Amino acid sequence: MDKRVDTTRLQEMARAYTTSAVLYTALDVSLFTHVSNGANTEAALVEATQLRPVDVDRLVSCALSLDLLDWEDDHLVNTADVDAYLVEGKGRYAGAWMMFTRADVGGWFNMTQKMREPHSSKLGMYQELTVESARKYHQATSSIGFGAARRFVKTVDLSERRHLLDLGGGSGAYSITAAERFEGLKATVLDLPPVVVATQEYIADAGVEDRVATLGADFTVGEFPSPVDVVVMASNLPIYDSEIIGGVVARAFRALEAGGEMHLIGEMLNDDRRGPVDAAMWGMNELICGSEGRAHTRAECQSYFASAGFVDIEVIDFVPGILVRCVGRKP
Ligand SMILES: C[S@@+](CC[C@H](N)C(=O)[O-])C[C@H]1O[C@@H](n2cnc3c(N)ncnc32)[C@H](O)[C@@H]1O
Known part of the structure; x- marks a missing residue:
């Protein structure tokens, strides 16, 4: 029937x-x-x-x-x-995060026109950041980022690692939480220059200035500080296209010592792209925010790692339905 x-x-x-x-x-x-x-x-x-x-x-x-x-x-x-x-x-309390995209509502209801008259830049919304707007932005991301970071340090053992590079680390949630959990670990939060001013405030609040440093830089260009033995890049995947993400993963590979590991954490689509909706929508969000970014599938992320030279690559649910973690090891 x-x-x-x-x-x-x-x-x-x-x-x-x-x-x-x-x-x-x-x-x-x-x-x-x-x-x-x-x-x-x-x-x-x-x-x-x-x-x-x-x-x-x-x-x-x-x-x-x-x-x-x-x-x-x-x-x-x-x-x-x-x-x-x-x-x-x-x-x-995560109200700031729930309100985070409220200012974009008008843009979403103007989507057709934005598609017909595309206007984009490489960094999208990050092009215009100021210290003040970065502070406000990370008030929202930190309300959810520190929870994700706690989940990360519970599931990934970094007790033998010495130096973490946190690409687009924002509030420093992952670096601060990892430094608090693993005594021997130092970290560098790399983010855009206006953002790291806000990052330093989170680091000072947590009292981990002796082990967590910042570097104001654009991760889409230039080589990364080296050597490090862990790289994390969390919650910025859909901002960029395959070429940029593939390039970041390749430069992270070069910065890592042999035996080091990289974790790419983000909203990833299933390989048939039939979900999760949230990942697809974060990709569409980049139309609204004015970058060329889009949602990436799990298989695509795996291929960025394989092309860079990583081995033992795994793609694992991190926050089911929301965040996925792709991990690989440098031989
Ligand atoms: C959604 S936040 C995630 C922050 C943090 N990783 C977390 O999970 O809580 C995305 C971060 O990526 C940073 N970012 C985006 N593009 C960047 C670029 N080209 N270079 C450096 N940082 C960048 C932003 O400034 C922002 O801090």
């Missing part, structure tokens, strides 16, 4: 923007923070948010139906992930 089709999925897709908008507004008015602080009825939320009762009613209906809020008897509670990541003042 033919599988019956209907319009449900397509209708949901056509209005998916409403979900983002509700989340942004809930964060604007600190909805989840108020609920966590005890304003857990609609009357109390009207008082706490200073919104009209009808708007609190609308927002709470949306949040309940999106599984952001739930009922416990007659009062509202945050669902588990909301409670962990969207309550201000909690250690794992």
Whole structure:
């Protein structure tokens, strides 16, 4: 029998923007923070948010139906992930990251025109960075990057390694976390010159200045500091095309000592490109941000490593559905 089709999925897709908008507004008015602080009825939320009762009613209906809020008897509670990541003042608060791409909304709804009249540069959004914008940017990335870095040092043993090179290291999340975990390890965070000013502030906050240094440079050109025995490049894969990523991996190979390892961590597509959606969308994001970058498949990443000369190459799920880790060893 033919599988019956209907319009449900397509209708949901056509209005998916409403979900983002509700989340942004809930964060604007600190909805989840108020609920966590005890304003857990609609009357109390009207008082706490200073919104009209009808708007609190609308927002709470949306949040309940999106599984952001739930009922416990007659009062509202945050669902588990909301409670962990969207309550201000909690250690794992990631609101800055959730809002990170909000400024791009207009660009996404102008996509057709951007495709018909392409306008790009090699560095895309990074072309115009200032120290101030880099600080703001990494306030967002650090709210998620340090969690990823903790996952990295739990899964990758660097106890025998001496020097880590962190390409596009941003807040220094991976270098700082690795230096804290592995006593004998030094690290160099290489990032664009305005960014490393912000990086130094994270390094100072963590008190690891004696072991984590910075280098202001563009990783798309020039040779890397050498020798090092680990290279990490995390969460900047879709910003660049195959030629640039292949070139970075090849120069990382040259900078590594024999026996050294490289980890490329990023949003990677499955080889048939049927997902994950998030990886495809980060590739499209580069149209909006104005670079020539795109989403890369797992097999493509593996081929950048193989062409550079790496062996024992593996492509492993890192944060399932979001980040993948490609690792190789220099013989
Ligand atoms: C999304 S952030 C990731 C930061 C960090 N690796 C992490 O996972 O938390 C991407 C970083 O790549 C850096 N980046 C992008 N292009 C670069 C380039 N050509 N040279 C150096 N750094 C670059 C950006 O400045 C930014 O800090």
